[in-house]
Amino acid sequence: MRRLAMGFIPLTDAAVLIAAAERGFSMAEGIEIDLHREVSWANIRDKVNVGLLDGAHMLGPLAIASSLGLGHVRVPLVVPFALNLNGSAITIAKDIYEEMGETGTDLSTALGAAGALGRVVAARRAAGHDPLTFAAVYSFSTHTYLIRHFLKAGGIDPDKDVRLVVIPPPFTAESLRNGLIHGFCVGSPWNSVAVEADVGRIAALGAEIFGWVPEKVLGVHARFVNTEPDLLRRLVRALHAAARWCEDPANHEDLARLLAEPRHLGLPADILRRTLDGRLHTAPGGALRAHPDYLVLNRDNANRPNLDHALWMYSQIVKAGQGEWTADAAREAISVYRPDLFDAAVGPPVPAPRPEPDCVATQFGDVFDPERFLATGE
Known part of the structure; x- marks a missing residue:
């Protein structure tokens, strides 16, 4: 049995990692996950960098920015698994x-x-x-x-x-x-x-x-990928099994209670259940604001790292003035996301039952063209 230290921030979208650790999915792959609740994303980044954490629940853009050396020392991170979309x-x-x-x-x-x-x-x-x-x-x-x-x-x-x-x-x-x-x-x-x-x-x-926002990911240091390939495959399989379980509405009541525990989020289970179901009160006891894709934990190939998502996040970094576009940096941003590692663990993607929404501003009119951005930065 291998033990792994994994960090998370108290958010609903840590559900897949928490379920993998607490509902037997990691144990089935010969892995014992020690969960570490962290305060900030900077803590997550730094602890993965120095090896205090083997991996973590992490912001997708953080993994890309760290790998590019933006806003901090360069930390080569790899994303073999996407924990959720939207949320x-x-x-x-x-x-x-x-x-x-x-x-x-x-x-x-x-x-x-x-x-x-x-x-x-x-x-x-x-x-x-x-x-x-x-x-x-x-x-x-x-x-x-x-x-x-x-x-x-x-x-x-x-x-x-x-x-x-x-x-x-x-x-x-x-x-x-x-x-x-x-x-x-x-x-x-x-x-x-x-x-x-x-x-x-x-x-x-x-x-x-945005129609299909890449959100949290499993972020690991590049050294993990290079030194522990079999362990990483088993970890990805465990997370994928946990994600399927989390996505099933029949498990949401149990999942909400699990997340509500003080060592995890420490918040009321009824609030967490509504966020899992994508039905949020806009005011106390007021109207519900619902969206079928509010939080996607597994369906429609959500867990497979998508190269267009990585490129879209880099485009947002550039548009926000956080870094200058270069073709080399764009390619490096794409390389952080590793669908090949995901496929090696769980097999090739199954065709989704519906087309995946683009990373576009659905109400606001902005359209992202990955090929154009990669070629020109526009």
Whole structure:
């Protein structure tokens, strides 16, 4: 039996890793997983880098940025498994959301909410108020790119009209309560935590902004891939079996209770169950905002690392001004994602029952052309 130390941040999309460790899937592959609950994505990155963790629940853009040496020393990371797609939302402080409602704009769509926020920001600027502050969970994260797209859709310049800061997921709702920020983009269940505390309102689901957002992955150091290929294959098989179990709605009640345990997320099981089912309250006891693809843990080949997803994330890094486009960097970003390692463990992908949505802004009109971006950076 091999023991592996695996880090995670308390988020619903850590479900596959937690289930693999706690529901016998890793043991079936001769692996005992020691779960380490971490506070921030920087901690995750650094502990994988120095070998304190064998691997971790990790942001896809973090793995790419670290491998490119952006924002930190270069850390060669590899992604052999995608833990989920989608799963995020944008939450606005209760008082700001009420101001948005006073604009007369329909807040039931992401685009409508973005437009309403734009009107509020413009009115506050005209009145001489300080800029609003919004948070994402890490600079290199899909949450950063989601909130930037949301703001731009409302006519807000994310680099001039507001302040963007980084706050780790477990501290987002409390930061909203304390008035340190006016909104945030984070993975579940922290949007729902803010709603239940009556300090925030969910304005948009990530799946309403982009159709198929690459989110968390299994991130391992390149040395793991090179020195332990058989162990990695067994780990990927265990995660894939756990992902199938997590995706099945028949297991969601058990999974919600598992995630609710204090050593995991330590949050109410009913909140977690709603996030697993993609049915979130936008206000305490209020209307449900539902989306069939709110959180995808296994279906439609979600676990196979997709090279277009890696390239899309690099394109977002470039568009956010976090790095300059080069053809070499684009190819290196793609190389972080390793579908070959996934296929070696679980076999070639089965054709999905429906076409996979593109990484596009479904309501906001941005279309991503992987071949064009790879060739020209545009």
